[in-house]
Amino acid sequence: MARSTTPPKATAAAVPQRLLAEATRLFAERGYDRTSVQEIVEAAGVTKGALYHYFGSKDDLLHEIYGRVLRLQMQRLEAIAGKEATPVAERLVEAAADVVVTSIGNLDDTKIFFRSMHQLSPEKQKAVRADRRRYHEKFRALVEEGQREGVFRQEVRPDLVVDFFFGAVHHLGTWYREDGPLSAGQVAADFADMLLHSVRQP
Amino acid sequence: MARSTTPPKATAAAVPQRLLAEATRLFAERGYDRTSVQEIVEAAGVTKGALYHYFGSKDDLLHEIYGRVLRLQMQRLEAIAGKEATPVAERLVEAAADVVVTSIGNLDDTKIFFRSMHQLSPEKQKAVRADRRRYHEKFRALVEEGQREGVFRQEVRPDLVVDFFFGAVHHLGTWYREDGPLSAGQVAADFADMLLHSVRQP
DNA sequence: CGGACAGCATACCGACCGGTATGTGACTCA
DNA sequence: TGAGTCACATACCGGTCGGTATGCTGTCCG
The missing domain is CATH 1.10.357.10 (Tetracycline Repressor, domain 2)
Known part of the structure; x- marks a missing residue:
């Protein structure tokens, strides 16, 4: 995170921001309990490993x-x-x-x-x-x-x-x-x- | 249901009413998704068989x-x-x-x-x-x-x-x-x- | 150049969960 | 009295879920 301010060839935005954005969209649409972490990471184009790397739960x-x-x-x-x-x-x-x-x-x-x-x-x-x-x-x-x-x-x-x-x-x-x-x-x-x-x- | 209007020695109220009452209490307290049918039937003192006998889902x-x-x-x-x-x-x-x-x-x-x-x-x-x-x-x-x-x-x-x-x-x-x-x-x-x-x- | 570490991906686990198929005793009615 | 039905109980199933342990790779630092 410290070596380059923002990865130049990233998909769109940084991974944690993308995760949060997709989670927001899905929580609003289907509700928290009916949104699985699998759906969030798929929407963000990453895997669960990435999510639990940045967020504790x-x-x-x-x-x-x-x-x-x-x-x-x-x-x-x-x-x-x-x-x-x-x-x-x-x-x-x-x-x-x-x-x-x-x-x-x-x-x-x-x-x-x-x-x-x-x-x-x-x-x-x-x-x-x-x-x-x-x-x-x-x-x-x-x-x-x-x-x-x-x-x-x-x-x-x-x-x-x-x-x-x-x-x-x-x-x-x-x-x-x-x-x-x-x-x-x-x-x-x-x-x-x-x-x-x-x-x-x- | 037709043979005795209300069973005289029932636990308290009729089973479907009790199920609905406990479900209401639990849904309000923990939310719908976080309340399992198992919890509902236990609170009502019956089993899943009873619930699905009276309610489709x-x-x-x-x-x-x-x-x-x-x-x-x-x-x-x-x-x-x-x-x-x-x-x-x-x-x-x-x-x-x-x-x-x-x-x-x-x-x-x-x-x-x-x-x-x-x-x-x-x-x-x-x-x-x-x-x-x-x-x-x-x-x-x-x-x-x-x-x-x-x-x-x-x-x-x-x-x-x-x-x-x-x-x-x-x-x-x-x-x-x-x-x-x-x-x-x-x-x-x-x-x-x-x-x-x-x-x-x- | 070689560890150390950040930044993920992969594979997997045990714990439920909603729903169903089947059994069973009591009661009704012909 | 026996056949049928209501009112449940018991046992079980496939699927999903949040979370974790581990592996891999590129990059930076000394």
């Missing part, structure tokens, strides 16, 4: 996917929530629309994320839950900030707002079709609009 | 669960949506709150419902999707009715409202805990409230 692949999603979303949320010059209602709308667009843009990841938590080993599951919790708390903080400022209604429970909205986001993986009539931006705008109306002072 | 059990959920929810929605004397906004709120309470009341069913669609055979999957579609259409009709009457905002897409809300409902199976601080009624009231505020004229 099948659910290491899954854990990688979860880590990728959480890192990306956490980073984007932090960037948006941190704009202290922007009114909180605008930041909430922007964060909501952004997570919808990003979830649709990586629809395979979204499908996997909300369906395959239980297939992780207990320790990895715990780690993922902790990260997701931190993410939700950051999102919830926006709602609480809006309530303190008086722009959002006091009677809604911030944690329920978050669970409500992210239920809808996770569900995207179930019904959204890339070739459907709605663009990611349209869905994002409507979802963010509904979220805003559900919390702001009438 | 493992995914017949799953299909039964889906049918049970859809029949129940469709029936309840029809009862609520049909109250023509009640204003549409009230009917929407009542239907929304009811599906939340019912989903929490049958939390195992809810967990299974939103996770295990892909484990059904293609034909059964098609049938379930068709039923769920009819259910969503009935719910969507309430939104459209409110828009025609002018009590709901025109700019929200009714189908997106439905996908938004039922995403949150399905997600209940992931985060709601029976022993948590929130009662089913509290969640139902808040969810219904958020739904109403997200669609009604300001």
